[in-house]
Amino acid sequence: MSKRFPIFCLVLFPLLTAVFFLIGYFDPEGLYDRLLDEDGPVEWVTAVLIIVIGVIVLRIAWRLKRRGRGAWAVTATVLIALLIFLAGLEEISYGQRLFGWESSGFFMEHSDQQETNLHNVVQAYLKDLGLRVYKTRHFVALFMGAYGIALPMLWWVFMRSVGRDSLWRLVVPPLYLITGFALGCHMTLFDWPTGYEEEIGEAYLAVCVLIVACRVWLGLTPPGQPVKSDREREPLDQAGG
Numbered sequence: 340m341s342k343r344f345p346i347f348c349l350v351l352f353p354l355l356t357a358v359f360f361l362i363g364y365f366d367p368e369g370l371y372d373r374l375l376d377e378d379g380p381v382e383w384v385t386a387v388l389i390i391v392i393g394v395i396v397l398r399i400a401w402r403l404k405r406r407g408r409g410a411w412a413v414t415a416t417v418l419i420a421l422l423i424f425l426a427g428l429e430e431i432s433y434g435q436r437l438f439g440w441e442s443s444g445f446f447m448e449h450s451d452q453q454e455t456n457l458h459n460v461v462q463a464y465l466k467d468l469g470l471r472v473y474k475t476r477h478f479v480a481l482f483m484g485a486y487g488i489a490l491p492m493l494w495w496v497f498m499r500s501v502g503r504d505s506l507w508r509l510v511v512p513p514l515y516l517i518t519g520f521a522l523g524c525h526m527t528l529f530d531w532p533t534g535y536e537e538e539i540g541e542a543y544l545a546v547c548v549l550i551v552a553c554r555v556w557l558g559l560t561p562p563g564q565p566v567k568s569d570r571e572r573e574p575l576d577q578a579g580g
Contacts (some may be wrong), residue, residue, distance in 0.1 A: 345515035348550070352519040352543055359539055375535035378436045382538050388545040389427035395552040402559045403506075412506070415510035430541075432456045478535050480528035483544050487512050487520030509558040512551050519547040 364370035375381050398417035400416035431437065432454045442455045450456070451463035458475040472478075494511045512520065526540030 345513070348515045349518050349559075352522045356522055356539070363533060369504060371533070372535060375533075377537040378431070379538065381542050382430065385538065385542045386427050386430040388542070388549055389423060389430060392545065392552050393423035393427060395419045395549070395556055396423055399552070399556050399559065402556065406559060430457045434455070444469070445484050460536050476527045476530070476541070480524040480540070483520060483527075483547075484524040487544075487547055488517055488524070491517060506555075506559075509555045510551070512547065513554070516547045516550060519543050533571050 341511050359371070363373070367548075373379055376454065396416060397420045400413050400420060403416060404413045430436075433456065435442070435455045442453055443451065449451050449463055450459040451466065452459045462474050473534050491514050494508075495514060498508075498511075520543075523540045523543030526536040527544065528540075530537045532538075
């Protein structure tokens, strides 16, 4: 089963993309738009995935602490978890549309969508500065492209000899997630062809990061347990780096 997982990931994201586009092409009733609209199912799935990632990262911090890793590693991991939780809440505007409360005067004036979240305020500010790249999704796509595509390739070329016990080796995404990161970044960056594809892209990126987080957590053997072999310890990473 574990040996098939990399192949599964390589095929999963292109297959899901084809399914989404077929729905969009053959759907006369607007199902495609409803799936990808604001507060639609895909956006909520993405938000839930992001929050789950935050929980896993907190568990990683706890496991790092139990393994006696440096305080800097534990602190940095906790801060990353908090940022991830913040991103999940930002994705759904802190539940504003779910609970139906109105934005305050500040957000009505400074947010480009009049919603209670920080990223729309930043977008409006950068747009007013006249920058061509100003949307949060552009920065997310560029960062994820560097992390999920460029970094694994550079690691494979220059650092593949690093021991499997290295935390850095676990943190770097495996090569079999490149298709997911690539499609996610493309859709998030270009939002093509209907203008709703950003939601698909963000969902793909969330799934990829979730797999990386699970891989890190499973790769950190708890104290008191024997160190497992590579095959036992890394069920999500039997191929592709």
